[in-house]
Amino acid sequence: MLWNASAINGYSISGSDGHIGSISDFLFDDATWHVRWLVVETGGWLSGRKVLLPSTALAHLDQVHEECSVKLTMQQIKDSPDVDTERPVSRQMEASIYGYYGYSPYWDYGYLGGIGFLGGSAYAGELAGSVPDLPGSRSKTETVNAAHSHDDVHLRSVKAVTHYDIHASDGLIGHVEDFLVQDVDWSIGYLVVDTKNWWPGKKVLISPRSVKEIDWSSRLVSLDADRHTVKGAPAYDASITVGQADEDALLNYYGIEPANA
Template identity: 45%
Template sequence: MKDLQDLAIGATDGTIGDVKNLYFDDDAWVIRYLVVETGSWLSSRKVLISPIAAGTADWSTKLLPVSLTREQVKNSPIIDSDKPVSRQQEMDYMGYYGYPYYWGGAGFWGEGASPGVLMSGYSSLGVGQSLEQPEVAAADATAHHDDDPHLRSCKAVRGYHIHASDGDIGHLQGLIVDMETWAIRYIIVDTSNWWLGHQVLIPPQWIQEVSWADGKVSVNLTRQAVKDAPHYDAAAALDRKQESRIYEHYGRPGYWESGE
């Protein structure tokens, strides 16, 4: 999460600004929007950028390119990023950029696993145009107008208390995001309150309940299982071998085995 918040966002014709926060879907545990603070060119206004437009991040320069122009961003719907984002605002946003809705399918993004599938076939359209017939789009908008988009701030959840089935185990230090699907693969748990200060990774699928009002996350693991789990080293790259060790420790199949 910290690395993502350090990224600059580059449009096709110049820099847009820097990532200051991210909104994730607390139902699917997927990043839905980057909150980007623009520079002086747009009076430092905060705008939302969907991973649908994102390219491949260049970590050496800390730049994430997006398939948008600065003019598109400038004229995009104004959404107050300090307030909850409604489904209607999402519809306006998607309609403006000509994106299909990401909700309603079996995948993370519609019927697909990656946000790029929602961009396919849309690049030739103008701003605000959609492949959907007007009648279909109108019916869809009416049906989902009052849906809860389940969007949460990544910044806000940092520091949440983590509870095992038999007691406290630490606090949420950060999130690890799969940049291909933008799925949150792990929450980083800092156990320094209880043990020797190491960090461990827990997949969000093992979360039983989140009390947003109290800032508490309950997981269906024991304290001992978490204590004995492989330590996470933020300075080292997380590869499939290390991920396998985590799942093997808990005796559970990896997400890659189920095609997630």
């Protein structure tokens, strides 16, 4: 199932012995479009300190109470490594946090694995070589090399990329309004694009596989589709769940082969 990142943002985080804080952002890997970390604002009990929790730490999502639970104690959170969430997170820091919490880093699972959202298993047995390159991202070789080095992992903030301009092959068409996140493996399934800068009132979904390039300095996402194609895409309605049939139809519309084809 796909979830709006904006809807989950702000959810309370509950540890095994008390309230920890609330989600304030997500960090995703720009090579694989998987959310790797939750940025958690701890509030008063840790003097406003922000901490990073691996997405694999989530044990349960309660939509009714807008709360996520994690199998961690408040003391574990308090003693966790200090991280400046306003700066790039290095591979060394990621390894340090994973080691502290006792979780295996995702790069130990072919760089896509881990325990999925809502506690389901994801792609733990998948090899890096079986994962296709995504346009606009680093190559598999570069990513795998980074996973075994001390390079920065190039994590990106969902909050920062929201409102980036969207540029089709023949001109601007709108901006990033939101992200849809898969509930099994924390992959970003789609970017929600608001096209009101080009024509009024329509939002559409764009697969990360249609992203040709992201210019971080210019705050611009470039697509390999033209404006006519985007205009003809089905309108996105946030009140309607996007099912597998809808996803298959979208990929077919944009001429993208399903990942499992």
